[in-house]
Amino acid sequence: MCLKDIRGTAAGMPLAHGRVHANWRKIRSNPEVQRNLLMAPDCARCSGRTTQIHQIAILIPLLVGACVVVCTMLIHGLALNAAVRFVRHEKQVGRAGTHFWSDLGIVTLTMSIALVAHLMEIALWAVLFKICGEFPDLATAYYHSAVNYTTLGYGDLIMTPSWKLLGPMEAADGMLMFGVSTAIIFAVIQKLIETRFVDLRS
Numbered sequence: 001m002c003l004k005d006i007r008g009t010a011a012g013m014p015l016a017h018g019r020v021h022a023n024w025r026k027i028r029s030n031p032e033v034q035r036n037l038l039m040a041p042d043c044a045r046c047s048g049r050t051t052q053i054h055q056i057a058i059l060i061p062l063l064v065g066a067c068v069v070v071c072t073m074l075i076h077g078l079a080l081n082a083a084v085r086f087v088r089h090e091k092q093v094g095r096a097g098t099h100f101w102s103d104l105g106i107v108t109l110t111m112s113i114a115l116v117a118h119l120m121e122i123a124l125w126a127v128l129f130k131i132c133g134e135f136p137d138l139a140t141a142y143y144h145s146a147v148n149y150t151t152l153g154y155g156d157l158i159m160t161p162s163w164k165l166l167g168p169m170e171a172a173d174g175m176l177m178f179g180v181s182t183a184i185i186f187a188v189i190q191k192l193i194e195t196r197f198v199d200l201r202s
Contacts, residue, residue, distance in 0.1 A: 054161040055161060056161050056164055056165060057161060057162045057163070057164075057165065058165060060162075061162075061163055061164075061165035061166050061169070062165065062169070064128065064132075064166070065165070065166050065169035065170070066169075068124060068125060068128055068169075068170075068173075069169065069173045071121075071124055072121040072124060072125075072173055072177060075117050075120050075121055075124070076117050076121070076177050076180050076181075078117075079113050079114060079116070079117035079184075080180065080184055082113055083110045083113050083114070083184050083188065086106070086109060086110070086113070087106060087110065087188050087191065090102075090106050091191075091195065096191070096192055096195055097191075097192050097193075097194075097195025097196035098196070103192045103196065106188065106192060107185065107188060107189060107192070110184065110185055110188045111185055114181035114184060114185065117177070117181070118149070118174075118177060118178070118181065121149065121173070121174075121177060122142065122145045122146050122149045123142060123145070125145040125148070125149065125166075125170050125173075126138060126141040126142040126144070126145040127141070128166070129141040129144060129145060129159070129163070129166070132162075132163050132166075134159050134160060134163055135157075140157070143157070144157045144159075145170065148166075148167045148170040148171050148174070149170050149171070149173070149174035150174060151171045151174060151175060153171075
């Protein structure tokens with residue numbers, strides 16, 4: 001509550017902001033009211049201050065972010081290709097669908113390939129943040145990139161208005177790439193199940 005709000009409510013009658021009630025003269029000698037007035041700071045609306053709103057850049061971050069998104073698609077495409085080749089090789093040599101431990105190893109390696117791809121993509125976004133001058137070191141940029149990519153949204157680090165739009169773009173990119181990884185892992189598990197259990201084949 002600001003100084004003028006206290007003056008308006010001290011008489012027990014809330015007033016419009018900025019107006020002093022006539023009854024204020026009768027109670028101005030009250031020690032409690034005087035103490036509240038001394039402790040009450042002026043608010044922004046009383047002092048005429050307004051909150052400054054910075055304009056968010058759109059075009060440049062969209063173009064730069066789109067280039068990084070294309071690069072992450074390339075990285076994930078290579079990871080998808082590696083996973084498919086690996087599963088195909090395991091099936092050709094007869095290890096896929098034979099027993100639990102071999103299938104577990106295939107699924108684990110497939111998940112590891114996807115995880116490495118995600119970590120590389122987070123690093124790519126972090127390098128972009130560092131190049132744009134948003135963070136003083138790569139470790140901080142990588143942390144912020146990981147928060148955006150995984151859509152955690154801690155909000156402890158905030159980028160400048162010039163590049164703030166890169167955050168939502170990375171979040172959207174991360175969701176898409178996690179969806180691709182989920183599809184890869186699901187396809188591998190489905191193929192292993194169909195190979196091992198003949199009665200479950202469609």
